Amino acid sequence: MKEAVEIGRNPSAEPDLPDLMARVARGDQEAFASLYDVVAGPVLGIVRRVLRDRAQSEEVAQEVLVEAWRTAARYRPERGSVMNWVLTLAHQRAVDRVRSVEASAAREHKAALLDRTPEFDEVTEQVEARLEREQVRRCLRTLTELQRQSVTLAYYRGLTYREVAELLALPLGTVKTRLRDGLIRLRDCLGVTA
Amino acid sequence: MTTVDLHTLTGAYALHALADDERERFERHAADCADCAQEVRELTAAAARLGLAVTASPGPALKDQVMRRIATVRQESPRTVPLTAPRAIGIRRRRPARWVLAAALAAAASLGGTAVWQHERAQDAQEQARQAERRADQVAAVLAAPDAKSRTATLAGGASGTVIVSKSRDQAVFIAARMAKPPSGKVYQLWFDDAGTMRSAGLMDPGRTTEAVLMEGSVDGASGMGITVEPAGGSAEPTSDPLALLSFPA
Numbered sequence: 001m002k003e004a005v006e007i008g009r010n011p012s013a014e015p016d017l018p019d020l021m022a023r024v025a026r027g028d029q030e031a032f033a034s035l036y037d038v039v040a041g042p043v044l045g046i047v048r049r050v051l052r053d054r055a056q057s058e059e060v061a062q063e064v065l066v067e068a069w070r071t072a073a074r075y076r077p078e079r080g081s082v083m084n085w086v087l088t089l090a091h092q093r094a095v096d097r098v099r100s101v102e103a104s105a106a107r108e109h110k111a112a113l114l115d116r117t118p119e120f121d122e123v124t125e126q127v128e129a130r131l132e133r134e135q136v137r138r139c140l141r142t143l144t145e146l147q148r149q150s151v152t153l154a155y156y157r158g159l160t161y162r163e164v165a166e167l168l169a170l171p172l173g174t175v176k177t178r179l180r181d182g183l184i185r186l187r188d189c190l191g192v193t194a
Numbered sequence: 195m196t197t198v199d200l201h202t203l204t205g206a207y208a209l210h211a212l213a214d215d216e217r218e219r220f221e222r223h224a225a226d227c228a229d230c231a232q233e234v235r236e237l238t239a240a241a242a243r244l245g246l247a248v249t250a251s252p253g254p255a256l257k258d259q260v261m262r263r264i265a266t267v268r269q270e271s272p273r274t275v276p277l278t279a280p281r282a283i284g285i286r287r288r289r290p291a292r293w294v295l296a297a298a299l300a301a302a303a304s305l306g307g308t309a310v311w312q313h314e315r316a317q318d319a320q321e322q323a324r325q326a327e328r329r330a331d332q333v334a335a336v337l338a339a340p341d342a343k344s345r346t347a348t349l350a351g352g353a354s355g356t357v358i359v360s361k362s363r364d365q366a367v368f369i370a371a372r373m374a375k376p377p378s379g380k381v382y383q384l385w386f387d388d389a390g391t392m393r394s395a396g397l398m399d400p401g402r403t404t405e406a407v408l409m410e411g412s413v414d415g416a417s418g419m420g421i422t423v424e425p426a427g428g429s430a431e432p433t434s435d436p437l438a439l440l441s442f443p444a
Contacts, residue, residue, distance in 0.1 A: 026372070026404065027269060029261070032261075033257075036257055040256065040257065040260075042245055042246050042248075042249045044252045044256070045246075045248040045249040045250035046245035046248060048248075049245075062256060062259055065260045066267055069264040070267050070268070070269055071269075071270050072269060073269060073270060073271060073272040074270065074272055080239055081239070083242065083246065084238060084239050088238055088241075088242060090245065091242075136243055136244065136247040137247070151205075154206070154210075154211040155209050155244050155245075156244070156248075158210070160206075160211050160212065161206040161212065162213070164211065173199075173202075176199075176206055179206045179209060179211065180204055181205070182205065183205045183208060183209070186240045187237060187239070187240035190240060192239045192240045
């Protein structure tokens with residue numbers, strides 16, 4: 001399954017980002033403006049995908065971008081690309097928001113989860129239909145149906161693996177394994193190195 | 195949960211699909227499991243590609259808001275010990291030294307140096323090596339000395355240099371900010387000024403434009419310091435006009 005496809009340039013490997021990042025870490029606002037231009041679209045995209053709500057998404061995306069400025073000095077090039085760093089932060093913050101909202105309504109949580117169930121097909125379809133990167137779409141297809149469902153529910157919906165298990169009526173261990181195997185397959189297909 | 199169970203959580207961890215307590219347990223495990231840490235890095239990178247695939251187009255208002263906000267947000271200093279870094283010898287000892295350094299740099303900044311705290315980053319970057327740690331400790335000791343005094347000068351091209359002298363320790367630290375890279379094959383050399391005679395005080399790292407350097411040798415009554423551009427490896431005495439001369443604070 002080592003089918004690395006490269007269609008178009010891969011923005012996660014943007015060559016000048018580490019330099020920009022180093023300047024941002026030194027307090028260079030101009031450098032931050034350039035960094036913003038590269039990462040703001042993906043940041044807003046993933047936050048919106050997880051949260052859905054437009055106003056909340058803008059708010060969280062703004063928090064993420066300000067956090068990137070604030071913590072720029074903590075970025076470590078040897079631990080991954082700048083784009084990975086920012087997108088991981090964005091996803092984490094989007095998920096944090098989902099969970100904090102859900103924690104405040106813990107009793108309704110399960111009902112809410114079940115309510116959202118019909119959305120699932122719609123989500124995956126939209127994801128499939130709107131994927132801007134052909135290789136991601138192709139690579140998602142190399143996953144088994146259940147791997148793909150598990151991975152996309154966790155990533156694009158911000159569900160915990162326990163919630164994924166509940167939703168798909170699968171044992172916890174099965175979901176853990178699927179998430180890992182699915183991502184490994186995705187990694188190999190995309191030719192991701194870290 | 196067994197170790198094997200924990201290892202299979204790399205995927206869920208990379209997808210932020212763990213509850214807080216499980217995440218903490220996994221992070222503790224991954225700190226001692228190089229394979230897990232590597233797998234997490236790879237799977238996190240794969241997950242980020244899922245994010246890239248759903249890129250949106252933010253309106254111009256978002257950029258305006260973000261740029262306005264960052265102008266008022268102070269940046270954090272680098273984390274001294276990366277979360278999943280292999281345990282290095284001396285971490286326990288380093289922490290207090292770092293705090294002293296940070297505090298001293300903040301103090302130096304308030305004495306009139308411009309954005310001196312940024313040098314903590316230069317000090318910190320990639321510094322797992324014990325040699326660097328020792329140097330940093332010495333720098334910190336000078337900066338934290340009760341009788342430390344500083345003087346700042348603006349250099350060409352918006353760079354700045356700050357010298358901090360401690361008479362009791364008979365040592366000095368030079369902090370450069372935003373200096374232009376030296377021309378290829380050249381290096382910045384520091385000098386003590388002994389009443390007009392320049393005595394070498396070591397070289398700056400040519401790869402860094404912002405750096406805090408412990409000046410080599412004792413102050414020994416020097417009245418000031420200078421900085422020149424010299425051929426790589428340095429010179430026994432200056433071969434070019436100084437970029438800057440700073441007299442030591444009285």
